[in-house]
Amino acid sequence: MNTPHPEFQDSDLEAAPRKPRKGLYVLPNLFTLAALFGGFYAIVMAMNGRFENAAIGIFCAMVLDSLDGRVARMTGTQSAFGEQMDSLSDMVSFGAAPALVVYEWALKDLGRWGWIAAFVYCACAALRLARFNTNIGVIDKRFFQGLPSPAAAALVAGSLWLAVDAGWLPQEHPWLEWTMLGITLYAGLTMVTNAPFYSFKDFSLKRTVPFALLVGLVILIALVASHTPIALFALFCCYSLSGYLEYARRKWQGRHASLIATSTDEPDEAGLHR
Template identity: 90%
Template structure:
C-alpha cells in the first residue's frame, strides 16, 4: 500500500512533496573551451597576417597564415577526441576560416603585389575572397551528401597556403615587386588559380581516414620522417612545392576517374538519385 501524504504517521515529509512538485531542471548548455580556443588561435593567425601585411612585414604575414592552417587542422580533431563537438564550434570554425583563409590571403597578396596593378589587382583579390566564401558555404551545406575521403574543390587552408607560400618564397629569395615587376602578374595568376580551384568539382584527398590509432606500414613512417626533414631544411621552398603538388592532385584524380569512366563529381544533391550510390553513409 502506498503511503498517504496526509497521514501524519506517513513516511512522507514536506521536503519530499517539494521535491516531487519541483520541475526537473535541464542541464545548462555551455561552450567548450578547448576546441574553441584552437579556433580562436587560428582566427588570431589570420588577423595577425593582415596586420603584418599592413606594416610591410610580409614574411611574418605568410607565417601567420601557415600557423592558422596548423591550428585549424587541430580544433576539429581535438573536439572529436574529447567529445566536445558542438553546433557553435562548427559555425565558429567556418567564420574563422573565412577570415584566416579567405580575407587574410587576399589582403596580404593585394598589399604585397596586387595594389600597383589597379583594377586587375583588386579584382583578383576579390575573386579569391569570394571563392573562399562560396567554397565554405558549399562545404557546410554538403556535409551529409559527400564522400568524406575527399574535398570537393581545393580546401581553403590549402588555397591560402598556396598564396602565402608563393609570397614567402619570393620574400625569402629577396625578390621585390620593384625589382621584379613580373611578380605582380605571377601573383594574379596564383591568386586566381587558388580561388577558382576552390569552387571546382575536382576531388582533393582529405586525409580524414588517416587515424593515429591505426597500424601503418614501416615505409610510411620513413616517408613521414623524410617529409619532416625536407620541410625543415627550407620551409619556404618545401611548403610551396608541397602545396603546388596538392593543388594539382585534384585535377589529376578527376582526369583519372574520367579516364576510367567513373563518376568524377563528389557532389550529391539528393540521397535517392541512382548515380550517387556510395556517397551517403
C-alpha cells in the first residue's frame, strides 16, 4: 500500500486562503463618498449660519445613500469594504450632521438641555447603525427595526428647513427651541425602538403596479415640487409615526409586534425570528 509523499499530506491539500482584493469598486463608493460630502457640507453650512443649505445637504445625502446600495446590487459590485464605508458615511451624514446643525440653529441657547438632546440623537444614531449591522440576515427585510437613520435625519432637517423657510427664528420664538428639542429627542429615541418601519425593499421597478399607485406617485411629486419644505416635513412625519401604528396593529391582531434580534443562536430567541 503506497503512502502519500510528504509533500501531499492532507494539510497541504486544503485550498489556500484567497488573497484580499487590491482594488476597490469605484461606482458604489463614489455614491457613498458623495453622501458623506452632503453631511460634511451640512456641518460647514451650519457653522456659517446658512441653515437652509445645511438642511438641503442632509436631504441630498439621504438620496445618494439610497442609491449606493442599489447601484452596487445592479452592477454586482457589492463588497465588505463598501458596507463598512456606508455605515461610517451614515454616521456622519445622519448622526453627527443633523445633531450639530440643529444644535447650532435652535438648541445652543438652551444650555445643557440643548447639547444633551443633540448628544442623545447622535448616540442613538450610532446605536441604531451598530444594531442594524449585527442584525443583517436575522430580521424580516421588509421592515426596519426602529426608525432608519436617514429618515430620522430627514425629520430633524425637514422641521428646521420648514421653520427657516417660514422666516421663524428661535431667538424670536422661544417655543421653537423647545419644539426642536422635542423633535430631536423623538427622532433619536425612535431610532432605537423595536417598532417595525416598512423598508420598501420588496418594491421593484420591474413589477407591474396598479394604475392608481402611478397616479398617487404623480400627485406626490407635484406636492413636493409645489412646496418642498412642507411636503418633505409632512412625509417624514407620517413615516416616523408609521412604525408605532404598525406596532399597534400587530398588537391588536395578537401577533408578535416588535422586531427584537441580536442573533439566532441564543436559546431564549428560539422562534423569535419567524
